Amino acid sequence: MNLKRIALFVLLPVTAVVSAAGIALLHAPDTLAGEDHLKARALSQRGDILPLEKIAERARAEKPGKLIDIELEQKKGIWVYEAEILDDTGRVWELKLDARTGALLEMEQDD
Numbered sequence: 001m002n003l004k005r006i007a008l009f010v011l012l013p014v015t016a017v018v019s020a021a022g023i024a025l026l027h028a029p030d031t032l033a034g035e036d037h038l039k040a041r042a043l044s045q046r047g048d049i050l051p052l053e054k055i056a057e058r059a060r061a062e063k064p065g066k067l068i069d070i071e072l073e074q075k076k077g078i079w080v081y082e083a084e085i086l087d088d089t090g091r092v093w094e095l096k097l098d099a100r101t102g103a104l105l106e107m108e109q110d111d
Contacts, residue, residue: 062095080096
C-alpha cells in the first residue's frame with residue numbers, strides 16, 4: 001500500500017473524527033453549564049445581584065489570593081456567591097458573599 005492510500009484510508013477518517021470532537025467541545029460549555037449562567041446574567045442585568053467581576057473583587061479584598069472557583073446559589077431565599085480563594089501560603093478559603101450587596105456572610109478555611 002502506498003503512502004497516498006494510507007493517507008486516504010487512515011488519516012482522512014481520523015481527521016474527520018478529531019474535527020467532530022472539536023466541534024462538540026466548542027458547544028460543551030453551554031451544555032455542561034445548563035441554565036445557571038443564563039439565570040445569573042438575567043439576575044445581574046435586572047440588578048438583583050452584583051456582576052461576577054464585582055464579587056470577585058470583593059472576595060479578593062476580604063482574602064487576598066487567587067480566585068479558584070465561584071458559584072451562585074440560592075440559600076434561604078437569598079442569592080449567595082460562594083468563592084474559593086487560594087492564599088499565598090497554599091491554603092484554600094471559602095467565602096460566602098451576599099450576591100445582592102457583596103457583603104461577606106461567612107469565611108472559613110476549606111478542608
